[in-house]
Amino acid sequence: TANIGGSVLLPCYCPDLQTTPEEFSWKKDNTKTGRREEISSESGQYRDRVQLVNGHSPGNLSLLISHLTEEDGGDYWCEVKDSHISIRLTLKEGPPTTTPTRAVVSVQTRPATSTTHSSQKPDGCDLVNREQLLSITAHTGGSVLLPCYCPDLQTTPEEFRWTKDDTKTGKRENISSQSGQYSNRVQLVNGHSPGNLSLLISHLTEEDGGDYMCAVKGAHLIIRLTLKGKTQSQFLFLLHCRSSKMTLTLFMLLLHL
The missing domain is CATH 2.60.40.10 (Immunoglobulins)
Incomplete structure (x- = not known):
């Protein structure tokens, strides 16, 4: 519904x-x-x-x-x-x-x-496209899905997190839907698949552009998000x-x- x-x-x-x-x-x-x-x-x-x-x-x-x-x-x-x-x-x-x-x-x-x-499989997620830099282009005002997956979608990572490089401070900051820039604009879309760590960002702004990292124990991938002004399908x-x-x-x- x-x-x-x-x-x-x-x-x-x-x-x-x-x-x-x-x-x-x-x-x-x-x-x-x-x-x-x-x-x-x-x-x-x-x-x-x-x-x-x-x-x-x-x-x-x-x-x-x-x-x-x-x-x-x-x-x-x-x-x-x-x-x-x-x-x-x-x-x-x-x-x-x-x-x-x-x-x-x-x-x-x-x-x-x-x-x-x-039952779910234990930790052992190695990440699809691990250690790679993926480039994605999206449009301000729209939404974007940042893909991050375990090779086996039923694998349950021991821990994982999404971070973004802050060009002003030079630090990598955790992304949270509870406060800050992404308040009420981000959510995971794993559903019944614990190995799907993909992050959905809505109401995109120019400030959302940059390098994002999806990290699990022993592996990570980086996604470079570029924002454009006009929404396209x-x-x-x-x-x-x-x-x-x-x-x-x-x-x-x-x-x-």
Whole structure:
């Protein structure tokens, strides 16, 4: 359930985030026509309101929808070759929320299979893209997802943190949603995946640009965020890739841009 006027993140993942699906698409059931229609930000109901937030991980197929309307409610489908997940999104009146919410979803494969993780794996996160510098460009007023993952999404890091270089003091400062520059503007988007350490920043300002570090015990990666003035939608809904062997895990996060 999400609030009208807010935003919702519909993440959809390959267990190996470096897996490149042969193809994938996001669709929604049209109750009037009885058909399943592809979602596009180029035209129609979702024009300039949807974007993928995969960062540098081709196995992250997550979809962000902003400025939610009552018509956005319904059944959504993330589809890859031989697999799909469905999400039922319900809209209600009320102030947009920043509280993370878990969703009840349906996961199906052809043929149907079921995998249950009864317990989380212990610490051992080595980080995808460890010791690398990733460059991401975003736009002031919008949102950005800074990707940081353990190779196994069910790995539970012993500890981790997000920091940013302060060019004025020369120090690396912890990022907190409780106070300071990022008050009520940052949140983790791990959902049911403890190995997903990605950080979402909303209401971007010029001051948010700079070098961010995601650090776990024994490993880290750096993301250089560059801000531009004009908001643009950047997305792709059909990908021709190398591997079709994948399963999907899903979590849902409600947020407000």
